[in-house]
Each structure stands twice: as C-alpha cells, then as structure tokens.
Amino acid sequence: MKILNAIPLTLALLLAACGGGTAEPEAHEGKEHGEEAGHAEGEAHEDEGKIVLSADQIAAAGIQIGRPTVGGSGTIELPAMIEGDPEGTQVVSAAIGGRVVALSRNLGQSVSRGQVIAVIESREVAQLKGEVEASRARLALARSNLEREQRLFAQKVSPEQDLIAARTAATEARIAHQQALGQVSAAGAGGGGLNRLGITAPVGGQVISRSVVLGQAVAADTELYRVANLSSVSLSFNLSPADAGRVKPGNMVMVNAAGRQASARVAFVSPALDPQTRLVPMLAKLDNRAGQWRVGEPVTAAIQLSGAGMADSAVRVPSTAVQTVEGKPTVFVRTAGGFQAVPVTLGTTAGGSTVILGGLKGTEQIATVNSFTLKAELGKGEATHEGH
Template identity: 75%
Template sequence: MKMNTIAYAALPLTLALALAACGGGASEDAAPKQEQADGADEAAHADEGKITLTQEQITSAGIQIDRAMVGGSGTLELPAMIDGDPQGTQVVSAAIGGRVVALNRNLGQSVGRGDTLAVIESREAALLKGEVEASRARLALANSNLSREQRLFAQRVSPEQDLIAARTAATEARIAYQQAQGQVSAAGAGGGGLNRLGISAPISGQVIARSVVLGQTVDANAELYRVANLSSVSLSLSLQPADAGRVRPGNAVTVTASGRSAEAKVTFVSPALDTATRLVPVIAKLDNRAGQWRVGEAVTASVQLTSEGSGGAADGVVRVPSTAVQTVEGKSVVFVRTKTGFQAMPVTLGDNAGGSVIVRSGLKGTEQVAATNSFTLKAELGKGEAAHED
C-alpha cells in the first residue's frame, strides 16, 4: 500500500518532465524554420528589380543598349514667337489731327530715316506753318532795325540805349523763329502746302504695319505706321520658374521652323513672373540680315541650360535618352544592363533636354541602359512581381 502511494506521487513529476522535453524539441525545430524564412526574404529583396535575359532574348525584344552621357547641361525645348527687336521698332504717329492726304509707303517696303511716310492736311498745320512765316518776317525786320541802329550809333547819331533795344528785339525775334521751327519739326516736315504737314520715318527699316487709309481723319498721336529694323529680331519665350533659374544672358538658343535653323543668344531673363501666365519671360536676339525670319512667326526654340553646379560648369551632369525612363509603382526607373540581364535602378530626374533627360541621382554615368523598347522590361518586371506574390 505504501509502495503504490509513492508511485502515484511521482507520476505528475514524470509527466511534467516529458512535456518539457517535448516543448524544448518544438522550440529548437522552429528556430531553423524562422532563419530559413528570413533568408528567403533577404534573397527576394536582393532579386527585386532584376530581370534575367539572354542576349538572344534582348535582341529578339528589340531592346537597344546605350551608354548614359556625362557632361553638358542639356537643353530645354519649347515653343517661341518671333518679335521685332524692341530697340529697332518705332511707331510713326500723327503729332497733329487732320486728314490723311498721302501715304507714301506700303507694307513691306523699305524706308530711310527722314523719308516722308504720310502727309496730313489740317488747320493746325496751317497755324504752325503760318507762325513760322510770321516769325521769320519779324526776325528779318528786327535784324534790319539792328543794322540801322548799329550804323547810326557808329555815326554818333543814335544813343547806345537804342542800339541795345534793337539788339534785344533781334534776339527775341530769333528765339521766336526757332521755337516756331521746332514746333513744325516736332509735328512733322514740309508737306507741300501751307496747310499740310509731312510725317517722317524716325529710323531706317521696313514697314511692318499701316493703321490708316487714304482720306481718313485721324486724331493727334494716332498711329499711322510701324517701322522696324529687321536685320535682327527678338525671340520671345516663356519658361517655368524652375527652368528659368538655369537660363542666363548669353546662353545659346537654337531656333528651328520649316526646314530653317539658326542660333540666337539670350539677352534678357525677367526677374519677375508674368502676372497672367505665371511664367518667366525670356528674350533672345536673332540675326536676321538674311531676312529668313518673320515677325509673328511661331518657331521651336532649344535653349541651352546652365548647369546647377558652381560656376555654371557642365561637368558631371548625367543624361539618358528620354525613352530609357519608365515609371514603376509611381517612381522613375532606368533599366541598367547587367551580366545576366537588367536591373531596374530608381532615379531622380531633372529637366528635359530635347531627346534626353537629366538624371540628378541614381546613376554614375558609366552605366549601359536600355534606351529603346524599355517598356518591355517594365512589363517583364511586372510579371516577375506577380509570380512572386503568388
């Protein structure tokens, strides 16, 4: 009886030891399994973005390999408009109101400085010219009186006071005559009659606009013609503020339109945004002595960008063809050639540079990238990710 009591007392202890032994074995078995799972995750991350392809598969897919370019700050291609050079364009206006009785130049014709472009007939012109004639007569009379007083004073017949008065009157008459001539010059030139006034060209150039017709009555300061010296023209561009920060006076601009091409130079980058468009106005000067560019013509401008580095140096700027860039999961990537295929490299992009794009980070510039048909690699990458999720 006593022996049985001892046996029952030892049973719970034996069971506990057995359970402990079983639990310890389960824990030891779980550790290697967890290590294997972690290793699989690490291998999956290591293979992320990798695409394995043979050379035959790459050729069959039409994927062309190109090397990333280093150096050159790139260009920015955008639409632009040809304008007349602001320094070489003049508005010819009527200084007085009246009726247009002559128009001596048509659109496109050349003019020289001082050439009479139009003749205006008006009462005001008659008054201006009449004052010139009257002041000329008064000046002639004053000069005659002065000569007589000088002669009488020399003969000691007339007192010095009369000579001084005659000299003063002659001076005043000369000033009045010069003022009358100045008023006529400010209004125009001779028009062939007392009541007619000619309007002269202020510069040499070409007539690019005519705002009146023969017989029309115009007000003072009304525009009659617009004359431009088109040996050089302006190129008007509008840039995003981020791009304008990399454009400076002196930067080259390649202008193309309808089989024509020429080089221009940036002369002005506005320090303020246009209130309507919120863009930065930029002006470039274009040589037009050959007459191949027309005011108002729409063209394409390729603006040379200045590097963001110190001193404007272009070294170290990495560029790739625009066709090499794809978007994967909302991020820009470039497929870099590896020994076994390609690796999708996330990149940070800069400005478009015509057919290429600047890569701010993600590439060193020594890589070979998929430049053509890179979208097939994007599709292949998507298949691999889908299989991995399954």
C-alpha cells in the same frame, strides 16, 4: 693543264661580278620609285578632307558659320514666337490731328530714315507754318532796325539805350523764329503746301504695319505705320521659375521651324513673373540678315540650361553641322582657304543640338547651316582625284 682549269673559274667570277653589278641599279631604282610613291601618298593624305572655297562662294552657298557652345547641363524645348527687335522697331504717329492725304509706303516695303511716308492736311499745320513765316518777317525787321541803330550810334546820333533795345528785339525775334521752326520740325517735314505736313520715318527698315487709309481723319498721336529693322529679330518665350533660374543671358537657343534651323542667344531674363501666366518672360536675339524669319511666326526653341555649380565642359554644336562622310560623323571646320572635314565622336542629341565627345576643342569656327553642300563638294573632289 693548270692554265686550262683556271679559265672556267675566271669566267665564272666575271659572270658573277656582272650579275651583282646589274642588281644594284635595280634596287636603287626601286628605292627611288618607293620614295616618290610615298611622297605622293603623303601629299594626298594632307589634302584629304580639304575643301577650297572663297568667302563669296561660301556666302552664295548659304553656308552659315558659328562656334560650338561649351558648357551647360542640358536643354529644354518650348514654343516661342518671332517678334520684331524692340530696339529696332518704331511707331510712326501723327504729331497733330488732320486728314491723311498721302501714304507712300505699303506693308513689306522698305523705308529710309528721314523719308516722308505720309502727308497730313490740317488747319493746325497752316497755323504752325504761318507762325514760321510771321516770325521770319519779324526777325528780318528786327535785324534791319539793329543795323540802323548801330550806324546811328556810331555817328553819335542815337543814344546807347536805343542800340541796346534794338539788339534785344533782334535777339527775341531770332528766338521766336527758332521756336516756330522747332514746332514744325517736331510735327514733321514739309508736305508741299501751307496746310500740309509730311510725316517722316524715324528709322530705316520695313513697314510691318499700316493702320490708316487715305482720307481718314486722325487725331494727334494716332499710329500711322510701324517700321522695323528686321536684320535682327527677337525670340520671345516663357519659362517656369524653376527652369528660368538655370538660364542666363548669353545661353544658346536653337530655333527650329519648317525646314529651317538657326542659333540665337538669350538677351534678357525678366526679374519678375508675368502677373497673368505666372511665368518668366525671356527674349533672345536672332540674326535675320538672310530674311528667313518672319515676325509673328511660331517656332520651337531649345534653350541651353546652365548647371548651378557644375564645371561641365561639353562641346555642343547644332545638329545641322554634323554630316556623315564615309560612314563617319564629320564636322566642317573653317580654315583660311575654305573648310576641313574633321571626324568627330558624337554624344547625345537633344533640342536640335548634339554633344561632341571628341574631335573638337570648342574654339573652332564651323559650318552650322547648309553643311551638306560641303559634303557634296567633298564628294566631287574625291571623285575627281580617283579619276586621275
């Protein structure tokens, strides 16, 4: 009887042991799946907001990169005018009077430095070139006489004073020839004839003005062309003396026009008032390598003001740099492989710039223009990730 009663108890213990053994692998398997899921979720979190783009792709998309502005105590909006950069604008004039017989460039066309862009026909040109030929002939004769006197002196046939005189004459002839060449060079270049002179471009750039027509008689120093290197343009505006005292070279200027916005930097603040307007003239430098700004175009300029004695550390970015991603204001920060979407906290917006209260340090490089293309790219990446 005792043996029969023990059999059910033994079976029960064996079944319990088998059940416990089965539970342990399930728990272990669940733990492994949990670790894999957590690892995948961590990778997805790390890639969130990341956009991979090459430098060529960034340039092709027209995305401009800049840095936030730190400091300042506000902005002021003023009308302004786009002008050619004074350092890159050159007047091409006729060095001598005559008749214009050739003009090889029209408005808007590109020119290279040293390229002949006009030809003038003049009696004065014929005289200059004639003097060059005459001085060249005198120089050749003087050198020949010098060689002859050197031989005669070496043979002790000619006295030393004859050799000295020949050497002096050769030197004078060489100087006269160099002067004749210099006069022609100062007037222009070869124009294809004895009485024609080519006028060359002193700088490379674009023709922004042409003041003469073919066949026109011009006097010396008459302006023929105006050539400008428009990869950089100037922004001219005027401030009241009170506001001008709060603007320093280097302050940021946000430039706004129809469908366009860019940032510039104050380059010059006049120390004197304009005698007619009683305002302070100022200039800012604006990058125009994309060719989107035209000389003579009116724009609106929002100038950053500096607070006297204020330790203002506000971070400002162009308003075009801020996009809304998943309901949050976002700025795209440049990384080694592209951009990273960074949520930010916004402050006030004025004059085309926005104050960033949190999210940026102010030392980052950010997408300032066409950042909406990065928002679209980010949306496509998220849609692809959800599809998988």
